[in-house]
Amino acid sequence: MDFQNKAAKIRLFNFRSIPMRTFHMTWFAFFLCFFGWFGIAPLMAVVREELALTPKQIGNTIIASVAITVIARVIIGWLCDRIGPRLAYTWLLILGSIPVLCIGLADSYESFLLFRLAIGAIGASFVITQYHTSVMFAPNVVGTANATTAGWGNLGGGVTQMVMPLIFAGILSLGVNEYLGWRLAMIVPGIALFFTGFLYYRFTKDSPDGNYAELRAAKQMDSGSAVNSTFWEACRDHRVWALFVLYGACFGLELTFDNIAALYYIDYFGLSLKTAGLVASLFGLMNIFARTLGGVVGDKAGIRWGLKGRVYFLGIVLLLEGMALMLFSQMRVLPLSIATLVLFSLFVKMSEGATYSVVPFINKKALGAVAGIVAAGGNAGAVAAGFLFRTEDIPWPSALLILGILVAASSSLALLVRFSPAYEAEVRRDMEARIRVATPSSEIA
Numbered sequence: 031m032d033f034q035n036k037a038a039k040i041r042l043f044n045f046r047s048i049p050m051r052t053f054h055m056t057w058f059a060f061f062l063c064f065f066g067w068f069g070i071a072p073l074m075a076v077v078r079e080e081l082a083l084t085p086k087q088i089g090n091t092i093i094a095s096v097a098i099t100v101i102a103r104v105i106i107g108w109l110c111d112r113i114g115p116r117l118a119y120t121w122l123l124i125l126g127s128i129p130v131l132c133i134g135l136a137d138s139y140e141s142f143l144l145f146r147l148a149i150g151a152i153g154a155s156f157v158i159t160q161y162h163t164s165v166m167f168a169p170n171v172v173g174t175a176n177a178t179t180a181g182w183g184n185l186g187g188g189v190t191q192m193v194m195p196l197i198f199a200g201i202l203s204l205g206v207n208e209y210l211g212w213r214l215a216m217i218v219p220g221i222a223l224f225f226t227g228f229l230y231y232r233f234t235k236d237s238p239d240g241n242y243a244e245l246r247a248a249k250q251m252d253s254g255s256a257v258n259s260t261f262w263e264a265c266r267d268h269r270v271w272a273l274f275v276l277y278g279a280c281f282g283l284e285l286t287f288d289n290i291a292a293l294y295y296i297d298y299f300g301l302s303l304k305t306a307g308l309v310a311s312l313f314g315l316m317n318i319f320a321r322t323l324g325g326v327v328g329d330k331a332g333i334r335w336g337l338k339g340r341v342y343f344l345g346i347v348l349l350l351e352g353m354a355l356m357l358f359s360q361m362r363v364l365p366l367s368i369a370t371l372v373l374f375s376l377f378v379k380m381s382e383g384a385t386y387s388v389v390p391f392i393n394k395k396a397l398g399a400v401a402g403i404v405a406a407g408g409n410a411g412a413v414a415a416g417f418l419f420r421t422e423d424i425p426w427p428s429a430l431l432i433l434g435i436l437v438a439a440s441s442s443l444a445l446l447v448r449f450s451p452a453y454e455a456e457v458r459r460d461m462e463a464r465i466r467v468a469t470p471s472s473e474i475a
Contacts, residue, residue, distance in 0.1 A: 035238035038168040049166040056159040060183025063155035066130040066219035072307040089420020092289040096412040099153035106154040107402015114236035115162040123227030126152035131220030134213030164390040169461040173387025177325020181317040187288045188314020195307040260396035272446040274407030279440040280381035282411020316375040324383025337449045344384040345444030351377035352438025359430035
């Protein structure tokens with residue numbers, strides 16, 4: 031799947047071209063999905079008190095919020111190849127808004143768990159975001175485009191930690207009690223998700239050359255029935271599963287921290303709900319630039335050393351991430367803890383950007399399948415990490431130390447992601463040709 035009108039440059043203030051309209055809609059939609067996905071996390075101290083949740087039950091809700099996304103991401107990747115990212119995102123946003131709006135109806139541990147499980151499906155939005163930018167941008171900037179849209183979208187996790195307590199406080203100021211307040215606060219992200227679904231349908235197209243239905247009718251792309259064979263082809267590629275684990279070691283940790291950060295600072299540093307939310311937000315706010323930085327360096331390494339340069343950079347930054355997490359786990363003084371949290375967050379986001387500077391080159395015909403499987407690895411990693419936080423026998427600092435060791439060890443799997451010399455040469459020729467040609471045709475509206 032190699033479209034002709036891919037953009038070879040990222041022009042942030044160009045809202046007329048198909049690639050740049052898509053660029054802005056994808057990150058904004060993903061931002062709102064993250065906001066809805068983790069909107070309840072900074073309010074968990076109130077929910078814990080009302081529903082009398084035990085540490086084990088809280089751990090189960092953390093696992094539930096990311097477990098269903100493993101399956102959802104694989105399915106949504108297949109759907110992107112089959113029906114196109116435009117329709118896939120539209121329906122995910124509209125249907126995903128329903129459990130976000132309805133979680134306020136939870137009145138027991140069991141019902142709260144089911145709503146968190148259902149909300150987790152909107153985490154599949156990441157796959158569509160990465161898929162959509164991958165088909166819109168040329169090889170010389172695709173890593174940067176993927177990293178920036180994902181990073182600005184992931185920023186929703188940081189903004190959520192800061193904004194949801196403020197929305198909650200605003201509702202309380204109207205005379206509402208805490209137990210009704212958190213329920214009303216969740217209506218805000220739910221409504222935003224619902225209306226964004228219609229905007230996505232209106233302002234995007236499946237590819238820079240047009241929508242998939244039109245291209246297939248004109249015999250300019252493979253039929254939807256060919257998608258199944260490419261999906262299984264992706265499943266048989268060991269490189270896909272190596273990236274699955276590597277993405278679990280970075281994005282899996284981000285999801286885990288989005289769920290536990292506020293509670294960690296409340297329980298281990300004695301901060302208030304509002305202050306803990308502000309500190310926890312620093313982890314997510316690093317997405318403003320850190321993930322983009324990973325994609326930019328990945329692209330630069332690819333231009334300089336080819337695809338192997340992208341892979342080596344991924345391995346190095348993952349190793350640094352593991353070391354930073356081990357350091358953070360040992361911090362007992364608040365200022366030092368915050369400083370190492372920021373350092374750890376930097377390497378987490380850069381690792382994520384570096385991963386998706388590699389993904390578009392694994393199998394162009396099965397881009398959705400590859401993107402979906404690798405993205406599912408992020409949630410699988412979060413599920414695995416979640417089990418460390420659901421037991422009372424392991425203190426959270428010890429759990430974080432264990433995770434740091436595992437992340438550092440997993441970085442060696444980058445050595446399994448290799449490309450043939452012939453394919454390396456093909457990618458370089460394609461990239462150089464697009465850079466030379468970078469004409470207004472790549473910006474046709």
